[in-house]
Every structure is written in structure tokens, then in C-alpha cells.
Amino acid sequence: MVLEKEEDALEPVTPTGQYFNSSALNVSVLGVLETEVPIDDSKTIPFLMDVFLPINPRFSSIMVIDENGEKRWKKVEVKLKDHVYVPIFPAEMSSQFYDNNAAGTVIFKIHHSIGDGHSLRGALLSCLQRADNPSLLLTLPSVQPRVDTSGDHGTIFKTVPKIFSSLFYTVSDFLGSLMKSSLVEDDMSPIRSGDIGIEFRPIAPASMTFSLGQIEQIKATLGVSLTITVVSYMDNLRVTVGAEKGFIDVQKLKSCIEEAFQMILKSAAGEIQQMK
Numbered sequence: 001m002v003l004e005k006e007e008d009a010l011e012p013v014t015p016t017g018q019y020f021n022s023s024a025l026n027v028s029v030l031g032v033l034e035t036e037v038p039i040d041d042s043k044t045i046p047f048l049m050d051v052f053l054p055i056n057p058r059f060s061s062i063m064v065i066d067e068n069g070e071k072r073w074k075k076v077e078v079k080l081k082d083h084v085y086v087p088i089f090p091a092e093m094s095s096q097f098y099d100n101n102a103a104g105t106v107i108f109k110i111h112h113s114i115g116d117g118h119s120l121r122g123a124l125l126s127c128l129q130r131a132d133n134p135s136l137l138l139t140l141p142s143v144q145p146r147v148d149t150s151g152d153h154g155t156i157f158k159t160v161p162k163i164f165s166s167l168f169y170t171v172s173d174f175l176g177s178l179m180k181s182s183l184v185e186d187d188m189s190p191i192r193s194g195d196i197g198i199e200f201r202p203i204a205p206a207s208m209t210f211s212l213g214q215i216e217q218i219k220a221t222l223g224v225s226l227t228i229t230v231v232s233y234m235d236n237l238r239v240t241v242g243a244e245k246g247f248i249d250v251q252k253l254k255s256c257i258e259e260a261f262q263m264i265l266k267s268a269a270g271e272i273q274q275m276k
Contacts, residue, residue, distance in 0.1 A: 013063055013071040017113035021063060024202070029117050031108040031124055039104035045080050051127050053078060058114045059123075203242035206254040210239065214265050221268040 020027045053059050061073040110120050128138050195201075241257070243250045 011073055013073060013113065018063075018071050020113040021111065024200070027112040029108075029110050029112050029115075029120055031110070031117075031120060033106040033108070033124065034102035035104035035106070037103050039106065041086050044084055044086075047127075048080050048084070052123075055123050055126060056115075063113070202245045204245040204248070204250045205240055205242050206250040207240045208254055208258055210261060218264055218268045 019025060057075055058073060060078045061075045063071050064074040066072055108120075108124060114120070115123070125138060130136050130138055239257075241253065243253055
């Protein structure tokens with residue numbers, strides 16, 4: 001869309017925002033909000049209109065091109081019904097997320113050019129109110145420090161080494177990161193060419209689909225910690241990887257990942273046989 005009058009636009013789009021919405025890249029941020037009570041669909045549209053959209057003018061703006069060819073934000077009227085989808089699942093299929101007991105789940109898909117994950121998360125949380133007292137600010141549970149009740153009065157001899165250890169590792173990690181970013185280059189590998197400007201070159205995507213039932217079997221048998229955040233509606237996990245175009249054989253990379261998954265699955269199956 002091209003602007004006829006520049007004064008109709010809001011602020012200019014940042015270079016990062018333009019890159020996230022270009023022919024080379026199109027990235028969105030997914031946010032998942034879980035509730036303890038079922039969601040009332042009839043209140044969704046009024047909530048978004050009265051609470052969510054007013055938070056930031058970008059939520060109701062689109063990118064336009066002014067007379068000078070520069071991209072800017074233009075405020076428009078949002079048709080919320082075109083942006084809200086309530087899935088209807090078959091009776092034999094659970095509508096809940098895998099390994100999740102939430103009564104309601106809301107998925108927000110917001111374009112990355114509007115903001116990063118931290119700012120979008122803050123915007124979403126600012127829409128919420130405390131159930132016990134809506135007039136108070138929303139707070140999240142914090143980790144309470146563990147109190148030593150053993151009666152040991154020599155805690156200073158335990159605390160001082162921990163402080164020096166933390167300082168040492170902090171300085172070591174900082175200097176290591178500084179050297180890698182300015183002086184030392186990463187080693188060449190089968191999946192890294194090391195060419196200059198590789199981040200601006202096209203990539204070749206490859207998609208794989210894994211059964212969530214098999215993933216749960218691996219998790220339960222091997223006793224590993226695993227969280228599935230995005231799943232497909234057919235009870236499968238779909239993974240997409242991007243490889244450097246012209247340098248990596250995408251089909252071989254896909255085959256290696258699938259083979260590694262099958263090896264883990266066979267290991268889990270072997271553990272089950274030994275337990276029997």
C-alpha cells in the first residue's frame with residue numbers, strides 16, 4: 001500500500017522491522033496463554049477491542065510506503081473477526097495441548113516487526129488483572145531464598161567461595177564471548193561455511209513430522225525433561241529447519257535428524273523391554 005499523504009502515517013518503520021517483513025524474511029512471534037477456567041468466546045472481541053488494541057498503536061497499524069519510498073506505520077480500522085479463530089475439534093480429539101491440563105488456551109500470533117518477544121509478552125500480561133484484587137498490579141511468583149536452619153555458624157566460609165566462583169565464571173564467560181565475537185572465529189563444520197554475509201543469503205527449509213505419542217514415550221521412559229510448546233492439530237510435532245542454501249544438502253540433513261530421532265526411540269523401547 002502506498003501513502004498519498006505522508007501526514008497520514010505514524011512513525012517510520014525501523015530497519016529491523018522492515019527486514020522482518022520483507023521478501024527475504026517473514027517472522028511472527030507466538031505467545032501461549034493458559035487459563036484455569038474455560039474461556040468465554042463471547043468476550044474475546046470486546047476484550048481485544050477495549051483492552052488489547054489500545055495498548056500500542058502498532059497493534060492497529062499496517063506498513064505503508066510514503067511518497068519517498070520509505071515504510072511507515074499507518075493506523076487502520078481492525079476487523080477483529082478476521083483475526084480471531086476458535087477451533088472446533090472432533091469429539092474424539094482432545095483440544096488441549098499435549099501434556100497440558102489447562103482449561104483454556106489462547107495463542108497469540110503477532111508479527112515480529114511489531115515488537116520482540118519480551119515487549120509483546122509484557123503487553124499481553126498488562127491486559128490481565130489479579131483475581132483477588134483487580135486494582136493491584138499483576139505479580140508473578142518469585143523464588144524464595146532457602147534459609148539454612150542447620151545451625152551451622154560457618155556459613156561465611158561457604159558464601160565467600162561461591163561469590164568468588166561466580167565472579168570468576170562471569171568474567172571468564174564475558175571475556176570468552178568478547179574474544180569469539182571480535183578475535184576468534186568458529187571452526188568450520190559440515191553445517192557452517194564461514195562465508196561473510198551468510199546471514200543475508202537465502203536458506204533452504206526442510207520440514208519433519210514426529211509423533212507426539214512417541215515423544216511422550218521417550219520422555220516417560222528415559223526420564224528426561226521435555227516441553228512441547230507448539231504442536232499441530234493432528235497430534236504431531238512439525239519441525240522446520242533452515243539450512244544454508246547451496247552448502248548443505250537439506251534432504252541429508254532431514255534424514256540425519258529423523259534417523260537420530262528413531263535411534264532415541266529405539267533406546268526408549270529397549271529400556272521398556274529391560275523393565276519388563
